[in-house]
Amino acid sequence: MKKFFEKYVWVFEFVGAAILIAFGLVMKFVPISLLYIVGTIFIILGLFRVFPLVKTTKDKVMKWIFSGEIVLNIIVGAYLIYLGTKGINNLGKIFGYLIGVVLYLRAFIYFFATTIRKETTDTMMFFSHIVFITFGSLIIGNGGFNLNTLSWFILALAIISALFIAFRGYKDYRNYRFQLVIKESTKEITGKKEKNTEENIIKAPSKDESNKKDTVIGDPEKEEKGEINA
Numbered sequence: 093m094k095k096f097f098e099k100y101v102w103v104f105e106f107v108g109a110a111i112l113i114a115f116g117l118v119m120k121f122v123p124i125s126l127l128y129i130v131g132t133i134f135i136i137l138g139l140f141r142v143f144p145l146v147k148t149t150k151d152k153v154m155k156w157i158f159s160g161e162i163v164l165n166i167i168v169g170a171y172l173i174y175l176g177t178k179g180i181n182n183l184g185k186i187f188g189y190l191i192g193v194v195l196y197l198r199a200f201i202y203f204f205a206t207t208i209r210k211e212t213t214d215t216m217m218f219f220s221h222i223v224f225i226t227f228g229s230l231i232i233g234n235g236g237f238n239l240n241t242l243s244w245f246i247l248a249l250a251i252i253s254a255l256f257i258a259f260r261g262y263k264d265y266r267n268y269r270f271q272l273v274i275k276e277s278t279k280e281i282t283g284k285k286e287k288n289t290e291e292n293i294i295k296a297p298s299k300d301e302s303n304k305k306d307t308v309i310g311d312p313e314k315e316e317k318g319e320i321n322a
Contacts, residue, residue: 102268105261109254116250123239126246127176127187134169134194138162151209161201168194188236196228 119126142162149155168190175187199221205211206218231237 099268102261102264105257105264109258109261112250112254112257116247116254119250120243120247123243124176124179126239126242127172130191131169131172131176134165134172136169138165138169149211151205151211154205154209154211157201157205161197164197165194185236187239188231188234188242191242192228192231192236194228195224196232199225199228 115129119129139162142159145158145162146155149158172187172190202213202217202221203225206213
């Protein structure tokens with residue numbers, strides 16, 4: 093099964109790219125769907141981070157802080173899905189505030205953990221959280237934002253992500269085709285070698301025939317006269 097997915101991973105990448113663009117279009121033209129999608133993302137990010145994050149964190153203070161953040165993400169996600177059932181007209185700017193608070197809090201906890209509590213990190217995580225705290229601050233400072241603004245942002249992000257995945261799929265598909273060509277070429281070369289070997293075996297004289305040719309046969313006339321060399 094693993095070899096199958098590795099061989100045909102390009103199929104899933106192409107399908108994933110198409111689904112991403114479709115989601116982006118749906119979120120643009122049906123903004124209310126953003127509530128369900130973003131809410132589901134928050135819930136999944138919360139649930140799937142519980143065990144690895146808490147299990148690998150040695151600092152007891154940070155364990156409680158991370159646990160509180162995860163619970164908050166799940167609550168916000170569930171609330172967004174609930175708001176989606178109420179309709180877009182009753183939403184106001186609360187959606188923007190919730191997104192802004194979650195982003196800002198995530199960045200704040202990260203910098204607190206790495207600077208005050210000396211948690212390990214890397215360059216990518218650092219700059220990612222710079223982006224989180226910047227956007228979180230802007231959203232809160234501007235009094236949130238409407239779904240139409242976010243829908244354009246999500247559509248652009250979906251297209252960029254889809255292009256990246258599609259490019260990966262193109263490279264994997266190209267490698268797949270090259271492997272098929274190499275495999276067919278190898279079969280042809282192997283077949284030619286086997287054919288040549290069979291022809292050589294057929295043409296080559298047998299051992300008995302070679303011995304007969306190598307045996308010196310005396311002259312019959314000399315044998316009759318008794319002139320055979322001793």
